[in-house]
Amino acid sequence: MTAMDQPSPADQAIAADHVIKRFGDGDSVVRALDDVSVTIAKGEFFTLLGPSGCGKTTLLRCIAGFETPTSGRILLSGRDITREPPNRRRVNTVFQSYALFPHLTVAQNVAFGLEMLGKPRAEVSRTVDRMLSLVRLDAFAARRPDALSGGQQQRVALARALATQPEVLLLDEPLSALDLKLRKEMQSELKRLQHETGITFVFVTHDQEEALTMSDRIGVMSAGKLLQVGPPREIYNRPVNRFVADFIGETNFLPALVEDGQVRLTSGEVVGQGQGQGRVTVAIRPEQLHLALPGDGGAIPATVEGSTYLGTDSHVQLRLVDGSRLVARVPSQPSGDLALPAGTQVGLRVAPGAVQVLAD
Amino acid sequence: MAEPRPFSVTRLPGFTAIAITAFVALYLPIITIVVFSFNALSSMSQWGGFSLHWYREAWANDTVQEATIRSLLIATVAALVSTVVATLAALGTTRQGRFRGRTAIYALINQPLMVPEIVTAVSLLIVFGAIRQATGYQGLGYLMLAHSAFCVPFAYLPIRARLEGMDRTLELAAADLYATPLQAFRRITLPLLMPGIAAGAMLAFVISLDDVVITEFVKSAGQDTLATYMLGQFRRTLTPEVNAISTALLALTLVLLTGFFLITRKRA
Amino acid sequence: MAMSSSAETAAARRRGRSGWLLSTPALVLLLLGAAGPLLVVLAFSLLSKGEYGGVALPVSGQAWFEIFFQRDIFDGTISPAKAHLAIFWRSVWLSLATTLITFVLGLPTAWFIATRPERQRALWLFLITIPFWTNLLIRTFAIMEVIRNEGLLNTTLIAMGAIDQPLQILFTDWATLIGMAYVYLPLMVLPLYAAIDRFDMRLLEAGYDLYASRWRLLRRVILPIVRPGIVAGCILVFIPSLGAYVTPRVLGGGTNMMVGNFIELQFGQARNWPLGASLSMALLIIVMVALLVYVRASAREGRDG
Numbered sequence: 042m043t044a045m046d047q048p049s050p051a052d053q054a055i056a057a058d059h060v061i062k063r064f065g066d067g068d069s070v071v072r073a074l075d076d077v078s079v080t081i082a083k084g085e086f087f088t089l090l091g092p093s094g095c096g097k098t099t100l101l102r103c104i105a106g107f108e109t110p111t112s113g114r115i116l117l118s119g120r121d122i123t124r125e126p127p128n129r130r131r132v133n134t135v136f137q138s139y140a141l142f143p144h145l146t147v148a149q150n151v152a153f154g155l156e157m158l159g160k161p162r163a164e165v166s167r168t169v170d171r172m173l174s175l176v177r178l179d180a181f182a183a184r185r186p187d188a189l190s191g192g193q194q195q196r197v198a199l200a201r202a203l204a205t206q207p208e209v210l211l212l213d214e215p216l217s218a219l220d221l222k223l224r225k226e227m228q229s230e231l232k233r234l235q236h237e238t239g240i241t242f243v244f245v246t247h248d249q250e251e252a253l254t255m256s257d258r259i260g261v262m263s264a265g266k267l268l269q270v271g272p273p274r275e276i277y278n279r280p281v282n283r284f285v286a287d288f289i290g291e292t293n294f295l296p297a298l299v300e301d302g303q304v305r306l307t308s309g310e311v312v313g314q315g316q317g318q319g320r321v322t323v324a325i326r327p328e329q330l331h332l333a334l335p336g337d338g339g340a341i342p343a344t345v346e347g348s349t350y351l352g353t354d355s356h357v358q359l360r361l362v363d364g365s366r367l368v369a370r371v372p373s374q375p376s377g378d379l380a381l382p383a384g385t386q387v388g389l390r391v392a393p394g395a396v397q398v399l400a401d
Numbered sequence: 402m403a404e405p406r407p408f409s410v411t412r413l414p415g416f417t418a419i420a421i422t423a424f425v426a427l428y429l430p431i432i433t434i435v436v437f438s439f440n441a442l443s444s445m446s447q448w449g450g451f452s453l454h455w456y457r458e459a460w461a462n463d464t465v466q467e468a469t470i471r472s473l474l475i476a477t478v479a480a481l482v483s484t485v486v487a488t489l490a491a492l493g494t495t496r497q498g499r500f501r502g503r504t505a506i507y508a509l510i511n512q513p514l515m516v517p518e519i520v521t522a523v524s525l526l527i528v529f530g531a532i533r534q535a536t537g538y539q540g541l542g543y544l545m546l547a548h549s550a551f552c553v554p555f556a557y558l559p560i561r562a563r564l565e566g567m568d569r570t571l572e573l574a575a576a577d578l579y580a581t582p583l584q585a586f587r588r589i590t591l592p593l594l595m596p597g598i599a600a601g602a603m604l605a606f607v608i609s610l611d612d613v614v615i616t617e618f619v620k621s622a623g624q625d626t627l628a629t630y631m632l633g634q635f636r637r638t639l640t641p642e643v644n645a646i647s648t649a650l651l652a653l654t655l656v657l658l659t660g661f662f663l664i665t666r667k668r669a
Numbered sequence: 670m671a672m673s674s675s676a677e678t679a680a681a682r683r684r685g686r687s688g689w690l691l692s693t694p695a696l697v698l699l700l701l702g703a704a705g706p707l708l709v710v711l712a713f714s715l716l717s718k719g720e721y722g723g724v725a726l727p728v729s730g731q732a733w734f735e736i737f738f739q740r741d742i743f744d745g746t747i748s749p750a751k752a753h754l755a756i757f758w759r760s761v762w763l764s765l766a767t768t769l770i771t772f773v774l775g776l777p778t779a780w781f782i783a784t785r786p787e788r789q790r791a792l793w794l795f796l797i798t799i800p801f802w803t804n805l806l807i808r809t810f811a812i813m814e815v816i817r818n819e820g821l822l823n824t825t826l827i828a829m830g831a832i833d834q835p836l837q838i839l840f841t842d843w844a845t846l847i848g849m850a851y852v853y854l855p856l857m858v859l860p861l862y863a864a865i866d867r868f869d870m871r872l873l874e875a876g877y878d879l880y881a882s883r884w885r886l887l888r889r890v891i892l893p894i895v896r897p898g899i900v901a902g903c904i905l906v907f908i909p910s911l912g913a914y915v916t917p918r919v920l921g922g923g924t925n926m927m928v929g930n931f932i933e934l935q936f937g938q939a940r941n942w943p944l945g946a947s948l949s950m951a952l953l954i955i956v957m958v959a960l961l962v963y964v965r966a967s968a969r970e971g972r973d974g
Contacts, residue, residue, distance in 0.1 A: 107573055127576040128585075140574035144592045153588075154578030205578065410873045411784040413777070413883055420781030423774045427800050427854065430811035433821060437814075446819045486695040493691025500685030506692045513703050517912025517956055519929040520949045523936055524706035527713065527946075550702025553695055611804040614914050618933075631806050635813075635919050647807040658802050662795060 053119055054241035055104055055132070055209050056080040060113035062099055062265075073099040074110065075265035081209075081243060081258075086235055088244045090252040091262035092288065097245045100262075101211050104243065105134045117208060128157070133202035134211045137218070139194045141186035147197050148173070148182040154205040172200040175234065192223045199234060209241045216251065228255055249289045253277065261285050282400045286324040293330075293367035297323045297398075304396050308363040310341045313396035322399045327356065329395030330369035333388035340388025345381045357381060359389065435651070438644035445641060455645040464630065465646065472626040475541065476609035479548035480556070484602040486549075487556035488594070495564045513551040521551065522618035529619055539621045547619050548609045555608045556601035559665065563597025596664045603661045607654055707953070714946035724942050732943035736951055753931075760927040763846055763917075764910035768857075770850040771906050772899070775857035779898075782858075783865040794862065801855035809919045812851045816844055816920075840922030848920040849910050856909070857902040864898020865891075897967055904963040908956050928952055 062074035073096045081087045089097040102108040104115055106127030115123045122130055133154070142150050148169050155165045173179050176196035186194055195215060202210055212231075216224045232255060235242050246252055252259050253273045260270045261284075269281045280286035283294065297312075297320075298305045304315040304323055315323070333340040343359040346366070350373075357369045369389065381387075438456070442449030459465050487510075494506055513521065529543045571593070575585035613628045620629060627646060634643050714732050716724040739750040782793040800808060815821045816838040823835035838844050868891065876886045892899070914929035921927070926934070928948065935945030 105573075105577060107576075127573070128579045128581055132577075134574070134577045136570050136574060138568065138570055140568065140570040142571060142574070142589055153575070153580070157575075157579035157581075157584060201578070410877065411780075411870055413780060413887060416777035416780050419774060419777035423778040423854065423858075424796065426774075426851070427797075429821070430815045430851070431800065431803070431808070433814055434807065434811045445814060446821075446824065482698070486698055490692040490695035493688045497684040497688035497691075500688045502685070503688060506689070506696065509696055509699055509704060510692075512699060515908075515956065515960060516703070516707065517909070517929070517952055519912050519914045519932055520707070520710070520953050521703055522914075523932060523945060523949055524710040525702070526936060527942075528706040528709050546698075546702045550698050553699055557695070607802055611802075611806075613804075613806050628804060628806050631810070632915070632919070635810070643810065647804070647810060650804055651807060654802055654804065655799065658799065662798075666791070 052082045053116065054081050054083045054085065055243065056116040056119075057100065057103070058114040058116060060100070060103060060110045060115065062096075062103060062108060063111045072265045074103070074113075076113075077262075077265070077267045078113075079260055079267055079270060081241060083241055084239050086232070086242045086244065086255060086257045088246060088252040088256035088259045089262060090246060090249060090259050090288075092247055095262040096265040097247075097262045098213055099265075101134075101213055101243065101245050104209070105132055105211055106130050131205075131208045132211060133205060133207040133209075134213065135195075135198045135202050135215045137213045137215065139186075139198040139215075139218075141194055141197055141201070143186055145185075146182065147178065147184050147186065147189070150186065150197055151201045151204050153201065158205060168204055172204045175203070175237065176200045176230075191219055192227065195219065195227060196230070199231075203234065203238055203240065206238075207240065209243060212242060212244045214245055214247070216246070217248075224251075231255065253289070261288065263288070278397075280324065280397060280399070283322060283324070286397065286399060291327050291368065291370075292324045293327060294399075295323050295325065295365055295367065297321055299398060304398060306341070306361070306363075307365065308341065308361045312341075312391045313394065315396060315398035317398050324397040324399055325367070325391060325395055327368045327370035328354075329392040330367070331390045331392065332357070332369060332371060333390050335386040335388045337388045337390075340390050343387055343389050345383055345385040345387060347383050348381050359387070361389075431651070434644050435648045437641050438648040440641050440644075443640050445639060445644070455641040456649070458640075459642045459645045459649075462642070464625065465627070465642075468625045468627045468630040471541070471624065472610055472628070475544050475548050475626065476606045478545045479552045479609040480602045480606040482545075482549040483552035483556040483605045484560075484598060487553050487601055487605075488560055488598055490553075491557055491560040491564050495561055510557050511554045514554050518614040522615045525615060526618040533621070541624065543619050543621070544616060544624065544626075547615050548612065551612070551615060552605035552608050556605040559600040559604065560594065560597040563594055563600075567593055600661050600665050603657045603664075607657050610650070610653070710946045710949050713942055714950050716943055716946075718941055718943050724946075729943075732941075732947035733951075735941075735944050736947055756926055756928060756931050759842065759925070760911055760929075763842065763849065763927065764907050764913075766846055767849040767853060767910045768903050768906045770846070771854045771857035772903065774850075775854060775861055775902060776899075778854075779858050779861035779865050782862050783868070784870075797855050797858050797862075801859065805852060805915055806919075808852050809848055809916050812848050813839065813844075813920055816847060839920065840925070842921065842925050844920040844922075845913075845917045845925060845927070848916040849913060852916055853906045853910060856905045860901035860905060861895065861898045864895040864901075868894055900963060900966050904959060908959055911955065911959075912952055 057077050057079050060074050060077045061072070064071045064073055075096070077096070077100060089100060091097045099108060103110050106122070106125060106129075110123060113123075114121050117130065117132065142153065145153070151169045151172050152165050155168055160168070169182070170179070173182055176199055178193060178196055178200065181189065181193065181197075186197060189197065195218075198215070215231075216227050219227060228251065231242070231244075244252075244255065253276075256273055258270060258272055259276050261268045261276060263284050269276060269285050271279075276285065277289055280289065280292075286292045286294075296307050298307070299315055299317045299319065299321050302314050302316070303311050304313050304321075305311050306323075312323070312325075315321070335342055341361065343361050346358040346360055348355050348357045348371075352373070354370050354372045357371055358366065359369060360366050437445050437448075439451050439453065440447075440449055441452035441454060490506070490510060494503055494510075525543075525547050529547075533539065533543075567590070571589055572585050575589045576582070580588060611628065612626075613632055616626050617629050617632060620626070625633065627650060631643055631646060713724050715728055715730070717727060717729050717731060718724065735750065736753055737750055738747050740747055778797070782790060782797070785793055813820075817823075818835040818837065818839065822838070823832075826832045827835065838847070872890055872894070873886060876890050881889065912929050913927055914933065917925060917927040917930055921930075929952075932945050932948045932952070935941045935948065939945075
């Protein structure tokens with residue numbers, strides 16, 4: 042991790058410091074968070090990414106105050122808030138289920154937090170109006186939540202959480218209940234809102250594409266551990282281990298040998314440079330593999346085993362001479378695609394710098 | 402030519418006929434009671450034309466009037482008391498997670514549903530009789546206490562159902578938006594619980610109004626409720642006055658039940 | 670680590686404490702007005718008969734003995750208490766018969782309701798719930814009006830020419846049976862409906878597809894699957910039938926007593942409080958055993974399903 046990844050204390054919005062959270066007792070202890078430390082900068086769009094059960098929601102709930110860490114600290118702008126109840130934290134949550142109060146109107150929902158903070162009535166109604174126009178729901182102020190569509194409910198939840206101008210906004214898989222088209226819309230809506238309000242967003246998702254498109258930085262979690270933190274490009278191009286490489290995007294894993302900084306596949310070809318020594322696993326993204334004619338200078342000989350047409354491109358399944366299998370992604374051509382029946386002999390070129398040597 | 406009946410997966414031979422018979426059997430006696438309450442004659446099998454005579458007769462009867470007021474009074478107290486304690490108990494048993502002794506609390510709360518009424522009735526007869534002798538107190542307190550107690554499970558069940566169906570993240574959301582636990586309860590939990598509380602109170606009221614056995618054993622002399630008054634009447638020659646009282650009670654129950662269903666069916 | 674786990678148990682204890690605290694008013698009310706007095710009855714069942722009613726020392730098992738046996742006042746020989754056993758027997762067979770009748774009527778009724786179109790179902794169900802919540806006394810009175818000598822049943826039968834003398838039903842065991850079946854039918858229908866409502870009707874299509882007849886489907890598919898509802902319904906009818914008081918008193922007349930009426934008699938004219946108390950406890954024990962059987966059956970059902 043570079044020095045740039047660690048915000049200076051003045052810029053820290055939220056920080057987790059060696060947070061451990063265990064559930065259960067006796068033999069059935071689950072380590073939901075296993076020594077997690079991370080610092081999130083002010084104004085940042087930070088995403089916690091991982092499969093379900095990896096601990097990302099638990100970390101979010103520790104920050105919100107719904108769970109108390111078994112050990113470790115949570116810092117808000119450098120202040121220790123680990124033991125503070127949720128109603129004292131200037132941190133708000135957008136719940137996965139939205140958790141809109143069904144007996145209150147849209148406007149009353151948005152006003153709730155402001156009223157709890159004891160804001161004067163005029164200010165409350167002014168802020169509510171502003172928030173509703175921010176999420177483009179001015180016309181729905183008097184409606185009840187159950188009279189709204191899923192996307193509209195989502196926007197009310199956002200307006201409600203943003204109305205009190207929290208230092209940090211926590212979003213717990215807020216888009217998972219929406220259909221694909223609405224989800225794309227809300228993704229850009231969220232980016233816009235973050236841009237306009239300047240509030241730090243901590244976003245939890247299991248959708249790697251969502252994470253890559255929206256985040257300033259991503260933290261990848263698995264089994265209670267934070268595996269890698271970095272900007273989307275770094276996470277995608279320089280995964281630290283097999284889990285990260287596998288979870289984000291599609292990847293070919295190949296056994297290889299590293300000798301004197303040269304990475305050599307078991308089929309014999311040198312495919313790039315890398316750190317380490319001896320037997321390793323390397324990752325190569327399918328779009329970094331290009332098809333060439335067989336015997337083309339330096340190309341790796343391979344046999345086509347089949348291909349799948351996917352619209353914008355095709356996945357071509359290939360076998361190398363040593364029997365290892367991999368997938369290449371070939372862009373579709375407007376003039377019609379190459380015919381690649383099973384058994385065709387081809388050559389493979391690996392784009393420069395595409396080979397990642399993995400830690401394990 | 403009759404068309405053969407189209408095949409239906411769910412049809413079972415004779416079931417519909419028996420079901421219709423059951424509905425008729427359930428309603429015919431009740432409807433007969435209601436119809437004869439409007440009889441001009443004092444007969445309960447011969448129709449002599451429409452009249453409100455027996456309603457006037459019943460209302461003019463001081464005993465009936467007093468019994469009505471007593472029934473309503475006891476039911477009101479029982480509904481109020483049982484609903485308040487049941488609400489607290491429902492909050493205690495659903496909002497605090499699992500804890501030692503929760504099953505025992507469930508068992509005690511539901512106890513009046515399990516023990517035969519006659520057994521509860523004689524046990525109260527013994528205990529309240531002793532208290533009566535020791536203190537000399539003869540008032541309605543005994544009936545109010547007994548009714549409040551056996552109404553608790555009826556008030557408790559709809560309230561608990563409502564609490565269990567409630568999304569707990571709503572309370573978390575309130576806390577997240579700076580509400581103290583008390584504010585969250587008053588502004589979020591209680592309003593959302595209200596339909597359950599109202600439903601519980603209505604059921605408790607109906608149950609109290611309907612009770613015969615326990616009332617019959619617990620009441621002091623001259624403390625007839627409508628139900629025990631009617632029970633006493635069965636030993637005499639009946640007049641449609643009993644029909645009129647029954648019909649009035651039936652109407653009240655129907656109103657309360659309809660209210661109950663409208664409240665519980667409306668999803669908040 | 671030790672600190673945190675003790676902090677967590679402390680939190681659990683705190684939750685338990687507020688759970689008990691919030692339940693306390695209800696528990697106090699129930700102990701005073703329902704559960705507590707039962708202990709007094711238990712105590713009374715172990716005492717001797719007082720001279721003018723009530724109870725007296727010494728502690729004795731006499732009252733429990735008296736439920737089943739009687740001692741001849743002259744020669745002291747012990748014989749079964751035929752009168753008591755007859756009353757118990759009547760209670761049991763009337764309750765079983767009531768359960769059977771309500772099941773035979775209730776299953777098709779519940780099935781009928783569950784197979785109505787979605788929108789009608791609530792209405793049919795409401796029609797079952799109205800009698801359920803209607804005053805027991807009113808319903809008993811209503812059925813009395815139907816079966817008495819000048820009632821709807823006899824006048825109709827006479828008008829049809831089926832009989833020329835009215836059938837004496839009122840003040841017989843038959844009246845009690847008809848009355849209890851009438852009164853407890855909704856208690857059978859509601860749990861049956863709940864079970865049938867969960868029944869996946871597509872299973873019937875699968876059954877027909879595999880050449881089953883309607884009767885076989887009923888026996889081999891429907892009944893086994895809705896069994897929990899059947900057990901619940903039978904228990905819900907059997908238990909109150911066994912402890913019935915109002916219906917046998919009003920319809921059965923003074924002589925055709927069930928256990929409930931016999932208990933009352935001991936606290937009234939018979940002035941044998943210990944016997945009344947031991948009978949009450951015996952009834953309670955039977956009911957508890959029935960409930961236990963039900964709970965264990967449904968627990969097993971839960972494990973299997």
